[in-house]
Amino acid sequence: xxxxxxxxxxxxxxxxxxxxxxxxxxxxxxxxxxxxxxxxxxxxxxxxxxxxxxxxxxxxxxxxxxxxxxxxxxxxxxxxxxxxxxxxxxxxxxxxxxxxxxxxxxxxxxxxxxxxxxxxxxxxxxxxxxxxxxxxxxxxxxxxxxxxxxxxxxxxxxxxxxxxxxxxxxxxxxxxxxxxxxxxxxxxxxxxxxxxxxxxxxxxxxxxxxxxxxxxxxxxxxxxxxxxxxxxxxxxxxxxxxxxxxxxxxxxxxxxxxxxxxxxxxxxxxxxxxxxxxxxxxxxxxxxxxxxxxxxxxxxxxxxxxxxxxxxxxxxxxxxxxxxxxxxxxxxxxxxxxxxxxxxxxxxxxxxxxxxxxxxxxxxxxxxxxxxxxxxxxxxxxxxxxxxxxxxxxxxxxxxxxxxxxxxxxxxxxxxxxxxxxxxxx
Amino acid sequence: xxxxxxxxxxxxxxxxxxxxxxxxxxxxxxxxxxxxxxxxxxxxxxxxxxxxxxxxxxxxxxxxxxxxxxxxxxxxxxxxxxxxxxxxxxxxxxxxxxxxxxxxxxxxxxxxxxxxxxxxxxxxxxxxxxxxxxxxxxxxxxxxxxxxxxxxxxxxxxxxxxxxxxxxxxxxxxxxxxxxxxxxxxxxxxxxxxxxxxxxxxxxxxxxxxxxxxxxxxxxxxxxxxxxxxxxxxxxxxxxxxxxxxxxxxxxxxxxxxxxxxxxxxxxxxxxxxxxxxxxxx
Numbered sequence: 112x113x114x115x116x117x118x119x120x121x122x123x124x125x126x127x128x129x130x131x132x133x134x135x136x137x138x139x140x141x142x143x144x145x146x147x148x149x150x151x152x153x154x155x156x157x158x159x160x161x162x163x164x165x166x167x168x169x170x171x172x173x174x175x176x177x178x179x180x181x182x183x184x185x186x187x188x189x190x191x192x193x194x195x196x197x198x199x200x201x202x203x204x205x206x207x208x209x210x211x212x213x214x215x216x217x218x219x220x221x222x223x224x225x226x227x228x229x230x231x232x233x234x235x236x237x238x239x240x241x242x243x244x245x246x247x248x249x250x251x252x253x254x255x256x257x258x259x260x261x262x263x264x265x266x267x268x269x270x271x272x273x274x275x276x277x278x279x280x281x282x283x284x285x286x287x288x289x290x291x292x293x294x295x296x297x298x299x300x301x302x303x304x305x306x307x308x309x310x311x312x313x314x315x316x317x318x319x320x321x322x323x324x325x326x327x328x329x330x331x332x333x334x335x336x337x338x339x340x341x342x343x344x345x346x347x348x349x350x351x352x353x354x355x356x357x358x359x360x361x362x363x364x365x366x367x368x369x370x371x372x373x374x375x376x377x378x379x380x381x382x383x384x385x386x387x388x389x390x391x392x393x394x395x396x397x398x399x400x401x402x403x404x405x406x407x408x409x410x411x412x413x414x415x416x417x418x419x420x421x422x423x424x425x426x427x428x429x430x431x432x433x434x435x436x437x438x439x440x441x442x443x444x445x446x447x448x449x450x451x452x453x454x455x456x457x458x459x460x461x462x463x464x465x466x467x468x469x470x471x472x473x474x475x476x477x478x479x480x481x482x483x484x485x486x487x488x489x490x491x492x493x494x495x496x497x498x499x500x501x502x503x504x505x506x507x508x509x510x511x512x513x514x515x516x517x518x519x520x521x522x523x524x525x526x527x528x529x530x531x532x533x534x535x536x537x
Numbered sequence: 538x539x540x541x542x543x544x545x546x547x548x549x550x551x552x553x554x555x556x557x558x559x560x561x562x563x564x565x566x567x568x569x570x571x572x573x574x575x576x577x578x579x580x581x582x583x584x585x586x587x588x589x590x591x592x593x594x595x596x597x598x599x600x601x602x603x604x605x606x607x608x609x610x611x612x613x614x615x616x617x618x619x620x621x622x623x624x625x626x627x628x629x630x631x632x633x634x635x636x637x638x639x640x641x642x643x644x645x646x647x648x649x650x651x652x653x654x655x656x657x658x659x660x661x662x663x664x665x666x667x668x669x670x671x672x673x674x675x676x677x678x679x680x681x682x683x684x685x686x687x688x689x690x691x692x693x694x695x696x697x698x699x700x701x702x703x704x705x706x707x708x709x710x711x712x713x714x715x716x717x718x719x720x721x722x723x724x725x726x727x728x729x730x731x732x733x734x735x736x737x738x739x740x741x742x743x744x745x746x747x748x749x750x751x752x753x754x755x756x757x758x759x760x761x762x763x764x765x766x767x768x769x770x771x772x773x774x775x776x777x778x779x780x781x782x783x784x785x786x787x788x789x790x791x792x793x794x795x796x797x798x799x800x801x802x803x804x805x806x807x808x809x810x811x812x813x814x815x816x817x818x819x
Contacts (some may be wrong), residue, residue, distance in 0.1 A: 301671070310765040311777055342588035356677030357655070360765040370656055509678045 137156040140426045141173040145187070146203035148252065148413045149265070149447060150178040157446045166433045172426045180207055181490060190416065192217050197420045200427040203251060206412040208486025213247040219424065221246045226432055229453040232476065234483055239414055248414030249431050250452035252443055255410050256317055257471050258381050258397050259364065259386065264304060264374035267296045278399030280406065280478040286326065286346060289375075289400045293353035296374065296516050303355040306373030309504075312362040315378050316497040319504060321409035321484045322377075323347065327404025331484055331537045332525055336518035344507050344514035351508050359509070368394065380468055381448040391464040396471025398478050405482035407477060412485070413449070433537050444469070492528050499525050563796070569705045569789040581786035587729040588787075595794065596771040601760075601770065602753035606691050609749060610742070612693065613700035618730075636676050638698040648760025649691040650676075660815075676763065685762040691759045694753065703795070707741025708734070743810045750806070751799045 235250035269291035276283045296304040309315040327343035328334035364376040365386040415431045440451035460469045504513040653675040658767045660672040757772035775791030
């Protein structure tokens with residue numbers, strides 16, 4: 112009896128193998144898309160359930176989405192390149208990572224490929240092109256950090272600053288004007304109306320290295336302890352008198368904005384989205400102020416690249432073409448809150464809360480004095496990098512230590528991180 | 538099967554559980570904390586202890602325990618004595634007192650955050666009553682003392698119940714005969730409390746103290762919600778090192794420090810709070 116069962120099972124298995132072989136006989140291409148982006152479960156669900164099915168319906172190309180951490184991706188890619196057997200067709204990663212892969216010579220040149228009906232934002236294209244003029248990735252999604260203003264705050268604008276200045280980000284919208292404004296609100300209402308996400312999981316360190324430092328010193332880290340930096344810290348100390356003290360416990364600004372605890376806040380677009388969606392009439396998103404050296408702000412830029420010797424380059428390019436279409440980019444913005452990289456998509460965003468955000472982001476990236484900053488690609492040392500700025504803030508602003516002394520003390524540690532990774536100090 | 542093997546066999550599942558869920562992570566933590574490139578090294582320890590946050594976290598963790606645990610003991614004792622008599626609605630009262638036990642520490646933190654924030658219930662109430670004109674600020678680095686107070690309040694609210702339950706159980710085990718006999722000899726309420734109730738409660742008090750003190754070493758959720766890293770504690774800093782800085786070695790040092798403190802404090806309790814049983818006292 113047992114024997115018969117065994118034979119039956121073996122026959123069944125054999126049949127199954129044959130049948131599956133027959134189905135796959137046409138040798139349909141399966142594109143492997145490795146990505147460090149869209150990895151959280153709900154974003155992954157969006158990719159699998161909404162983003163990819165229309166592509167398969169249209170082209171018949173199957174896509175295997177492989178979410179990876181940066182460390183895993185870079186190890187895998189290095190291994191595949193060394194072994195000469197590449198399995199990845201499309202890489203979705205942040206600018207820093209792609210830049211590194213390109214410097215290793217792992218990425219295909221996409222300069223001669225054309226995409227119809229879309230204009231990429233120039234500054235993004237600039238980042239995607241290396242010094243030899245090679246386009247090594249196609250800008251895919253972006254994110255940034257902006258200011259949100261509760262419209263009530265406009266009642267207390269300081270003399271010489273108009274609502275339009277703030278919304279458009281003109282010359283007059285400076286950090287000094289912000290200080291005046293916050294002071295004004297405090298004097299007239301007794302309210303410390305300015306708020307930052309300076310809690311343990313908040314992104315306040317990004318404000319320090321990506322906004323204040325470049326705006327005051329021209330660089331993220333290079334001028335860490337210069338007289339300009341000391342001036343910047345003294346400015347922040349003064350500003351902090353009008354910052355809601357609860358800031359040191361806030362991880363995101365959506366709730367404080369909705370509660371009315373603050374009227375002006377700075378945070379990541381994804382972390383304030385909720386406030387704008389809840390009360391779209393109450394808030395506007397505006398560019399950040401400018402400093403003496405320009406208007407520093409961070410752009411998080413993700414791109415799509417094809418590794419050299421990828422098994423299905425044609426199909427890979429079709430996927431890239433699909434992912435950068437304006438309507439697909441709007442879909443991405445709606446679902447996961449990343450902003451488009453093509454101009455046509457910005458116009459295709461429907462009216463409503465997202466439009467408010469998109470307008471603010473667009474206004475910020477098109478200011479004349481824009482000083483775009485990228486988060487340095489320090490890999491697992493990224494946490495330490497952030498911690499240095501947080502420590503400086505804690506010691507200088509909260510504990511009142513001398514900025515010159517603290518920055519001089521921390522500078523070797525900061526520079527050391529870049530040295531260790533073999534990167535230039537940005 | 539011979540019966541003398543049976544006890545060992547029965548203890549095996551528990552042993553396997555301990556080895557897998559406690560022994561293995563402990564070894565892993567020790568490895569992360571005390572090695573570098575595979576050889577023994579104290580570098581991670583130096584990195585952890587050279588950060589002033591480590592000492593602050595240690596100080597605050599002990600300070601919380603020193604403030605909260607005695608308060609909880611006294612409060613729980615009073616509550617237990619109040620409830621441990623026949624009155625209408627006694628069961629209901631016990632249920633109500635135990636409710637906070639069912640709430641997680643993070644949820645408790647959030648509840649107290651909304652109660653105490655500038656626009657929270659407490660401030661609104663006091664302002665409407667005309668007692669204060671400006672809200673009392675509880676949160677933010679410059680109000681660390683108030684944050685400390687808020688955490689103490691939230692912890693008292695949340696975790697006194699566990700001490701209360703243990704002490705109430707202890708109280709209910711005390712035979713009425715002792716108390717009646719004492720009464721016959723003319724002992725008043727205080728005398729009975731001091732000479733009979735408290736000594737007989739010692740085993741319960743010891744258990745409650747050990748449990749609470751050990752939990753206090755791990756205090757985290759409430760602090761994290763109410764004060765962020767304004768007030769660092771060991772568990773919070775360990776979490777921060779692990780998730781934000783990604784320094785697994787230093788995170789392990791924090792975890793091991795908590796473990797070490799727990800062992801030392803537990804041993805001290807057992808040594809100095811020897812339970813006395815009235816029956817066996819000669």
